[in-house]
Amino acid sequence: MFELEAACEQLSDVSLEEKQAPAEGSMESCPDFGLDPNPRPGSGPGPGPDQLCVTIGATVPTGFEQTAADEVREKLGSQSRISKDRGKIYFDISVESLSKVHSLRSVDNLFVVVQEFRDYQFKETKEDVLKDFEDLAGKLPWSDPLKVWKINTSFKKKKTKRKKLTQQNTVFKEKVDDGQGDMGDEKQLTNHTMEAVLETIENQDGTIDETPILTYNKKVSEKPSAIENKRVNEIPRDEAEPQVLKFRVTCNRAGENHSFTSNEAARDFGGAVQDYFKWKADMTNFDVEVLLNVHNNEIVVGIALTEESLHRRNITHFGPTTLRSTLAYGMLRLCSPQPTDIIVDPMCGTGAIPIEGVAEWPNCYHIAGDNNPLAVKRAANNILSLLTKSQIKESKAFWGLPIDAIQWDICNLPLRTGSVDILVTDMPFGKRIGSKKKNWNLYPSCLQEMSRVCRPGTGRAVLLTQDRKCFSKALSRMGHVWRKVHTVWVNIGGLHAAVYLLKRTSQVFIHPSELEHEKGTS
Amino acid sequence: MKLLTHNLLSSHVRGVGPRGFPLRIQATEVRVSPVDFNPDFVTRMIPKMEWTALVEAAESLGHLSELPRELAEGYEKDEEFLRKVHHVLLEVEVVEGTLQCPESGRLFPISRGIPNMLLSDEEAAS
Numbered sequence: 191m192f193e194l195e196a197a198c199e200q201l202s203d204v205s206l207e208e209k210q211a212p213a214e215g216s217m218e219s220c221p222d223f224g225l226d227p228n229p230r231p232g233s234g235p236g237p238g239p240d241q242l243c244v245t246i247g248a249t250v251p252t253g254f255e256q257t258a259a260d261e262v263r264e265k266l267g268s269q270s271r272i273s274k275d276r277g278k279i280y281f282d283i284s285v286e287s288l289s290k291v292h293s294l295r296s297v298d299n300l301f302v303v304v305q306e307f308r309d310y311q312f313k314e315t316k317e318d319v320l321k322d323f324e325d326l327a328g329k330l331p332w333s334d335p336l337k338v339w340k341i342n343t344s345f346k347k348k349k350t351k352r353k354k355l356t357q358q359n360t361v362f363k364e365k366v367d368d369g370q371g372d373m374g375d376e377k378q379l380t381n382h383t384m385e386a387v388l389e390t391i392e393n394q395d396g397t398i399d400e401t402p403i404l405t406y407n408k409k410v411s412e413k414p415s416a417i418e419n420k421r422v423n424e425i426p427r428d429e430a431e432p433q434v435l436k437f438r439v440t441c442n443r444a445g446e447n448h449s450f451t452s453n454e455a456a457r458d459f460g461g462a463v464q465d466y467f468k469w470k471a472d473m474t475n476f477d478v479e480v481l482l483n484v485h486n487n488e489i490v491v492g493i494a495l496t497e498e499s500l501h502r503r504n505i506t507h508f509g510p511t512t513l514r515s516t517l518a519y520g521m522l523r524l525c526s527p528q529p530t531d532i533i534v535d536p537m538c539g540t541g542a543i544p545i546e547g548v549a550e551w552p553n554c555y556h557i558a559g560d561n562n563p564l565a566v567k568r569a570a571n572n573i574l575s576l577l578t579k580s581q582i583k584e585s586k587a588f589w590g591l592p593i594d595a596i597q598w599d600i601c602n603l604p605l606r607t608g609s610v611d612i613l614v615t616d617m618p619f620g621k622r623i624g625s626k627k628k629n630w631n632l633y634p635s636c637l638q639e640m641s642r643v644c645r646p647g648t649g650r651a652v653l654l655t656q657d658r659k660c661f662s663k664a665l666s667r668m669g670h671v672w673r674k675v676h677t678v679w680v681n682i683g684g685l686h687a688a689v690y691l692l693k694r695t696s697q698v699f700i701h702p703s704e705l706e707h708e709k710g711t712s
Numbered sequence: 713m714k715l716l717t718h719n720l721l722s723s724h725v726r727g728v729g730p731r732g733f734p735l736r737i738q739a740t741e742v743r744v745s746p747v748d749f750n751p752d753f754v755t756r757m758i759p760k761m762e763w764t765a766l767v768e769a770a771e772s773l774g775h776l777s778e779l780p781r782e783l784a785e786g787y788e789k790d791e792e793f794l795r796k797v798h799h800v801l802l803e804v805e806v807v808e809g810t811l812q813c814p815e816s817g818r819l820f821p822i823s824r825g826i827p828n829m830l831l832s833d834e835e836a837a838s
Contacts, residue, residue, distance in 0.1 A: 530756035532720070553753055555716060566826055590745035592802060594717040597828040602836050604820075604829040606722045606733060609760070 242285040244338050245306075247492055248297040252277040253680035253689065254520035258296040261523065266290055275444065275485035277681075280306075285338060289345055291495070295519040295550055301481050301492035302338045304330050310489045316449040320458040323482075327462030330491060339478060339493045436472040438479055439463060440494075445486035455482055512539065513616050513654075517680070518546040521614055524678070524691050525652045529553040531611040536560075536600045536640065541569025543614055545576055548593040556593040563597060570595045601635040605643045607699055613640050617655040629657050633664035641671035642699045649694035654680070656687040665690075670697050713827050715769050716801040719761050721827070723813035723820075725835050731815040734765035737772050739809035739822075744775075747802040754794045757801065758787070770800045 250258040255277070259270035262281050270281040280303065283291065291300055313319050439460035443452040459482055464471055469478065479494035521543065527533060531554045535543045538558035547556045558569045573593055598604055617636065618629065633655075640651055651672070655661045665672060676691040723732030763783050770776050777796050787793050811820040811827055818835065821828050 530753055530760070532760065553750060555757070557717060557720075561830060563828075570824065570826055590714070590747045590802060590805065592716075592747070594714055595826050596713075596717070596721075597826060597830055599830055599836070602724045602831065604721050604724045604732075606720055606762075607730075609720045 242334055242337070243282055244285060244288075244334065245280055245282050245303040246291055246495075247273075247278055247280050247301045247303050247490060248291075248294070249277055249299045250279060250297050251514060251517045251520055251680060253678040254296060254517070255279050257520045257523050258294070261294055261296045265293060273485075273488070275483065275488060275490075278483075285341060288338065288341055292345075295546070296516050296523070298514070298516050300495040302335045302342075302495055304332060304335045304480075304491040304493060306491075307487075307489040309487050310484075312448070312487075314449075316454070319448075319450050320454060323455055323459040324462040326491075327459060328466050332467075335493050336478075339495065342495045343477070435467070435469045435478055436476045437463065437467075437469045438471060438473050438476045439482055440479060441482040441484065443484040445484065448484065452484070455484065513542040515542060515546050517654075517682075518543040519550060520678075521652045521654060521689055522547050522551065524676070524689065525612050525614060525650050527551045527554050527612060530555070532557070532609065533612040533614060534559065534605070534610045534643070535615045536598070536603060536613060536636075537615045537617065538569050538595075539565050539616065541565075541572045541595070543616065544569070544593055545572050547614075548573075548591050549576065552592060554592070557596060558593065559596045559598045559600075559603075561597065561599045566595050566597045601632070601639055603639050603643050607642050608645050608649075610643045611645050611649055613644055613649075613651040613653075615653055617653055617657075617661070629660045633657070633660050634667065637664050637668050637672065641668060641694065642701075644694040646671075646694055646698055647696040650675075651692040651694070652689060653692065654682075654687060654689045656682065656685045658688050661688075661690065665692075671695055671699065713806045713822055713825055714802055715766060715773075715804055716757070716761070718769050718806075718811075719766050719801075721811065721829070723816065723818065724829075725813055725816045725818050725831065728813060728815045732813050734762065734769065734814070735811040735820070736814055737769055737806060737809060737811060739773055739806045741806070741808035742773055742775075743805045743807050743825075744803055745805060747798070749795060749798050751791065751794050751798075754798045754801065755788045758783070758797060761801075766800065770804070773804060773806070775800055775804045 248258060248262075253276075255272040258279050259272060259281075262268055262270050262279070266281065266283055266287055268281040268283055270279040272279050291297075294300075313322060437460075439456045441452040441456035441459070443450075443455065460471060460480070463469070463480060481490070481492040481494055483490045483492070522533075527547070531551075533544070533547055533551070533554050534557045535541070535547075536559050538544055538560045539562075541558045544556040544558040547554065558566070558573070560566050560569065573591065573595065576591065596604075618632065644651060653661070665674060671694060672692045673695055674690060675693050678689040678691075680687050680689055718735065718737065721733075721735055722730070723735060725732060764781065767776065767779050767781055770779060777799065779796055779800065784790075784793075805825060806822050807825050809822045811822060811829075812818070813820075818831075
């Protein structure tokens with residue numbers, strides 16, 4: 191019944207890095223054209239720029255490379271190569287399909303590959319290595335990737351922004367202050383006014399795509415030391431083509447035995463790029479972002495296609511532990527939602543998962559629940575924002591979505607036995623929310639109550655947790671109702687966590703008090 | 713709270729068990745929001761619902777709209793019927809009101825469309 195199961199049978203609980211399918215040296219051919227099966231970027235024999243085949247790189251939540259590859263295959267028809275540099279996948283598309291990449295929900299950032307070096311030979315000394323980087327700048331096949339960058343930028347120029355309804359703005363100015371611990375990033379974001387905005391992109395072929403994205407309004411006194419990955423910039427640029435392009439180089443370096451730092455590489459490579467193109471270097475207000483990714487002996491030079499990370503796209507009200515939308519999407523995909531499935535997140539927090547769910551699987555029914563009234567309120571507000579986006583999109587007033595929010599206790603769910611098809615949730619890690627000690631009681635209760643409401647035989651659960659020890663122990667006692675099918679190792683804000691895919695056995699739920707062998711104990 | 717959700721909710725007051733379903737609705741504010749009609753969705757959802765409870769809930773809100781008390785054979789092909797079910801499942805929402813446990817009488821408030829089903833420690837099952 192589940193194709194997933196067959197696939198999972200072949201996967202063991204190890205990192206997906208080791209399971210790459212295609213041979214390292216091959217590149218997949220473009221889906222639509224009978225081109226050279228090993229096209230190098232910039233060297234395609236195609237007659238016109240539209241038939242250009244390019245390699246796109248995407249950063250995805252670590253551990254979900256395969257999920258992202260599946261989405262790419264489904265939406266773009268392209269096979270992906272999963273990189274040894276974790277959290278990255280590569281795929282080829284024709285330039286005509288470029289706008290579609292922005293509809294991918296499992297990717298955080300996108301870039302067009304200028305060149306890949308699978309086995310770069312580093313010279314001995316730092317000076318020599320850096321000199322090589324300088325020389326490299328002038329030898330790279332820039333022209334096609336830059337064409338792609340330009341086309342991509344032209345999408346953005348045609349974007350139209352729609353303002354949210356006024357009553358929403360006051361809600362967004364609400365400060366998050368519930369005494370919970372929080373991440374630096376998120377706290378900063380709540381001080382900005384955020385708008386959930388639907389941007390319309392007019393494609394080259396005249397079709398319209400809509401992408402909901404989160405934009406931040408500039409604060410009056412803007413500080414340049416703003417958040418790393420998220421720039422506080424309004425999207426619409428000047429309509430006039432800038433005379434001189436502004437650029438910056440971002441270098442990510444991973445691996446031992448490198449004689450140089452990422453800053454040094456970025457500086458020297460960037461200097462050479464500047465000389466070559468006569469562009470102007472600008473760290474904050476750039477047009478072109480050149481990426482220099484070094485992972486051991488693998489180097490990828492690329493040009494960024496996304497400005498800010500897409501990973502918070504649907505969430506307007508942040509909480510202390512808001513899950514990335516891309517991660518939420520990956521988790522949902524993992525459980526293969528079928529039409530009409532009832533999907534419940536019993537510890538929803540800000541509702542990241544159900545909201546991603548209703549956006550991408552609107553033919554399922556989603557329920558967001560939490561015991562914290564603030565969390566439920568935020569989830570409801572995020573739903574409201576989504577509603578507003580749909581209203582804009584469809585020009586319809588007050589249309590509903592197949593999603594509801596409820597305040598409840600996970601250990602005592604007010605749901606009929608066996609009525610839920612999928613449970614998907616981000617379980618408390620015991621670091622920012624709750625505590626490890628609480629988890630020892632919480633996890634077994636959760637698993638039991640979830641097994642009660644989950645539909646026997648066909649039901650499944652996808653659970654994210656960092657407290658793997660506690661989870662495994664709790665799960666080991668539930669073998670009669672839960673079967674672990676697959677584990678994905680992920681990285682959440684520096685913490686090593688795991689996503690478990692569980693299948694509900696066909697064993698009907700029996701309340702522990704009804705079990706004959708022991709009275710009153712579970 | 714949509715009626716589809718209501719159909720899944722059951723009181724979990726200690727000792728009540730399956731007699732905690734269905735919860736009785738008392739609504740002070742109801743909203744109707746159009747939702748895209750998808751016949752397949754409705755057809756597949758009906759078997760997951762407790763039909764009698766759904767009809768009772770719709771009736772209590774004044775949205776019965778001639779739904780039969782019992783499911784007829786071949787409803788999958790009856791579009792008019794499916795549209796009525798669609799309306800009741802997805803388009804009618806209780807914004808303010810209460811849900812009442814039929815066995816214990818315990819009231820759960822609904823505020824801004826969100827039911828609060830939290831119980832005190834004494835009330836909850838162990």
